[in-house]
Amino acid sequence: MSIDHKKTHPNFPFIAMILVYFTELYLYLINVITGFFFVNVLLAMTVLIALFTLSVRKLTIPKPPFVFSIITSLLLMIYEMPLILVDNHQYLVTSPAAPEELIKGSGIFLIAVNETILGSVDSEQVLESYVNSNAEFFEIKSIKNHERYSSKNIAIVETMGIQKDEFEQMAENVRTYLNTSNDSIDEFLSRDGSGGNSAGLALALSSLSKQGEYKNDLQFGVTGAINDSGEVKEIGLVKEKVWIANENGLPYIILPLGNLSEAKDVKKVLSLKIDLIGVHDVGEAVQIIEELNNK
Helix, strand or coil: CCCCHHHCCCCHHHHHHHHHHHHHHHHHHCCCCCHHHHHHHHHHHHHHHHHHHHHCCCCCCCCHHHHHHHHHHHHHHHHHHHHHCCCCEEEEEEEECCCEECCCCCCEEECCEEEEEEECCCCHHHHHHHHHHCCCCCEEEECCHHHHHHHHHHHHHHHCCCCCCHHHHHHHHHHHHHCCCCHHHHHHHCCCCCCCCCCHHHHHHHHHHHCCCCCCCCCEEECCEECCCCEEECCCCHHHHHHHHHHCCCCEEEEEHHHHHHHHHHHHHHCCCCEEEEECEHHHHHHHHHHHHCC
């Protein structure tokens, strides 16, 4: 039985390739297949389309759809290839970091949460061994494929220079807002392995303290991102950061106004003593610090 190529839709190869790709993507995002399987199916599809194109090269059917399908499939495979590298990212562990006074004597303590990725955990015994050897942690969370996919896309965008990573953008915002620099802040911003943007407010307040913009004899835990004009932006892991500040005996924590409601809920549920201070911008934080010092 012969196939009537004239009755076949000229864009059938491309349509079929796209259907296979999106079916695979859906199965990956719902954790049915791995990144390794995803990428290898794309590779196999590219090879099959190429071989089929060669086999019909003498037939009187349009060749551009086949060529375009090969190119598109190859580009998709290259785009998705980093998924293989994050297949072994199995668990995200959050644990408390000790509050850090970046500029000694400033009374401004940076509140942060450690995040560690566990890979190649091939059994519950290995995970249990890690838990037993690391008593202090907030949560061990299984990483899902949609989270791997999102982190892969962000990494590609950042690598292409389309978007800066959070830590790099935070450093730029802090330097632009302060319009100056000091050794302690520069040292923090040059640390390897640092990430996120929630240190911005603490860096700005620490630097302003060193410049003599205000006097402070109290101790404040501080967390919050800022933009280049000093506006304070919301951050994540609020529950953990409020707990860390309280657990380390800090009487106050300054955080974004947008996170204040969540922080109040945390304080109530955990019966914490710490005073919560929500601020809209760096200037408001400085004003509140001065007012508390003058009481």
